[in-house]
Amino acid sequence: MYNFELVKPSTLQDAVAALKSEDAQALGGGQTLLPTMKARLAMTEQLVALSGIDEIKGICTDDDGRICIGGATTHTAVAEGATGYPALASLAARIGDPAVRNRGTIGGSLANNDPSACYPAGALASNATIVTNAREIDADDFFRGMFETALDEGEIITEVKFPVPEKAAYEKFIQPASRFPLVAVFVAKFSDGVRVAVTGAASDGVFHWSEAEEALSSDFSEDAVKSLTAPDAVGMISDLHGDGTYRAHLVKVMTARAVKAAV
Amino acid sequence: MTKVTMTVNGKSRTADAEGRTLLVDWLREGLRLTGTHVGCDTSQCGACVVHVNGAPIKACTALAQELDGADVTTIEGMANADGSLGAVQQAFQDYHGLQCGFCTPGMVMSAAALLKDNPKPSEADVRHYLEGNICRCTGYHNIVKAVMAASGQEVAPVAAE
CATH class of the missing domain: 3.30.43.10 (Uridine Diphospho-n-acetylenolpyruvylglucosamine Reductase, domain 2)
Known part of the structure; x- marks a missing residue:
């Protein structure tokens, strides 16, 4: 170094x-x-x-019922402390391994926007708001492709606000050597519709699977997912662990599993 | 260079660190505590796990200067006060939980962290918790047995006996 x-x-x-x-x-x-x-x-x-800045650490609930997590909060702290949003706590509890979770932070993960990271899926599916030292950014506007975000130079994620869905689950098909997802899907059912975010699959990083969102918004069931065609393999990551067609197939499988697991 | 001071295995220790000095290098080169191993140096293998402020972390993926003032426990701090092996270490010996021994410091530190949070883990708990610690010799079975034994639970005897 x-x-x-x-x-x-x-x-x-x-x-x-x-x-x-x-x-x-x-x-x-x-x-x-x-x-x-x-x-x-x-x-x-x-x-x-950023680890010494206490004001951007910790978990609380705001007046709108959103779970608010400081940007420098570790995965372990979210896994143990985000009790108001069990699917998100479960996502945090499955990142990497215990030693990684004791250091890695939610703000770091979102700012890096690795195309196979877990948190981008959780933030996008939950319609989270990413708060920085300068402004608030909707998750829908935040992720801009592989390792790219809406953050400006020197901008710091201070907090992430997660609306809590009626039902949600994160299902991860793990790539065991890296412990990143090969493909993972976060499904969140809100009163006004369902959001489905996919990570690990596309070269551009996390994305909404809009066909599944539409189908699940009218019928929140595994069958609704099974009746869909898997997303287009064009634009999916192809590497030694799996080609684009395989990843596209996994998107459908993991979405169905997430719907089944959603509580 | 900056002077960095931490409480290491209960004693205040000071050594120089550059900005880029990793905790594991500070421990090994600065304090000559070479029990903590560098296996992969890419944050994958867990051989360098130590406890910082009570929680296991990979010492190859943390900066010494950032941890100035921290409380650190390394494998050298796991023995009993009289120098005999600590419970987890003794169980690794009794159940042949090591072959070449290179991964063992990290395995022992991770196992100790698990048992602190979960004193009676199931075998599945042990395997899950140790997923960040890679051993290329043992096939893990005896490591899991050692951790189960260290937790005071019944363990089937090792195959050699």
């Missing part, structure tokens, strides 16, 4: 100021960024650690 200066602000204000300097990079839990830097696929002059 190339050397850098580590900065450890204890307030959001100081972190925002530190990230204004040229070639500064925010560090969440580091479970992706540090391996990437060790492989010399990324480098920076200054790394700004």
